[in-house]
Amino acid sequence: DARVTQTPRHKVTEMGQEVTMRCQPILGHNTVFWYRQTMMQGLELLAYFRNRAPLDDSGMPKDRFSAEMPDATLATLKIQPSEPRDSAVYFCASGLVLDPLVPSDSYEQYFGPGTRLTVT
Amino acid sequence: AQSVTQLDSQVPVFEEAPVELRCNYSSSVSVYLFWYVQYPNQGLQLLLKYLSGSTLVESINGFEAEFNKSQTSFHLRKPSVHISDTAEYFCAVSVRNTGFQKLVFGTGTRLLVSP
Numbered sequence: 001d002a003r004v005t006q007t008p009r010h011k012v013t014e015m016g017q018e019v020t021m022r023c024q025p026i027l028g029h030n031t032v033f034w035y036r037q038t039m040m041q042g043l044e045l046l047a048y049f050r051n052r053a054p055l056d057d058s059g060m061p062k063d064r065f066s067a068e069m070p071d072a073t074l075a076t077l078k079i080q081p082s083e084p085r086d087s088a089v090y091f092c093a094s095g096l097v098l099d100p101l102v103p104s105d106s107y108e109q110y111f112g113p114g115t116r117l118t119v120t
Numbered sequence: 121a122q123s124v125t126q127l128d129s130q131v132p133v134f135e136e137a138p139v140e141l142r143c144n145y146s147s148s149v150s151v152y153l154f155w156y157v158q159y160p161n162q163g164l165q166l167l168l169k170y171l172s173g174s175t176l177v178e179s180i181n182g183f184e185a186e187f188n189k190s191q192t193s194f195h196l197r198k199p200s201v202h203i204s205d206t207a208e209y210f211c212a213v214s215v216r217n218t219g220f221q222k223l224v225f226g227t228g229t230r231l232l233v234s235p
Binding site: 045 | 152156161166221222228
């Protein structure tokens, strides 16, 4: 049963500390997405990778957030320094092209279980 | 830009009763439509999707959704719900166009099934 895995599942840290979240996409998927979920904002897309290259990170606060994909089996999202407003659930998703017959850059996305981050 | 509206933030229903979760979208071009389900403390799971063809799509656990282009809707229905269907349901839309298309989510509808 192919699944997206994320570690850690829960993280509590103090303001100012560095936080690294990891994601292992489904083998064979060439796209990875990072989302943040909060009660106030709902689901927000932070970044999107295709074939390990970052294609869209316009939703990510650039001054403290960074996303990388060092290899096809690992994607990371880093926050440095962390702030209380970063408290949220962070989801990784990997995807397949939705409709190969249509030249559309849309994907069927499979979500991981999320990392619940609490910054105190 | 496209958007998704889920008017009902919460839908309480008794077990074995029918349910409809409403979803309306706005887009000036063709779209792909999705329903995702999120159980407590879990990630989102794809429930069903509409790409093209038949406007009625079904999931393996008894849910179905109908794409209505004239009403720009993609409502989710189940004729008889179970306690285990209690979860948050998200409608999402992606534009059928070239270039990267974000998956835009609605705010979610919490389905509460009671005995």
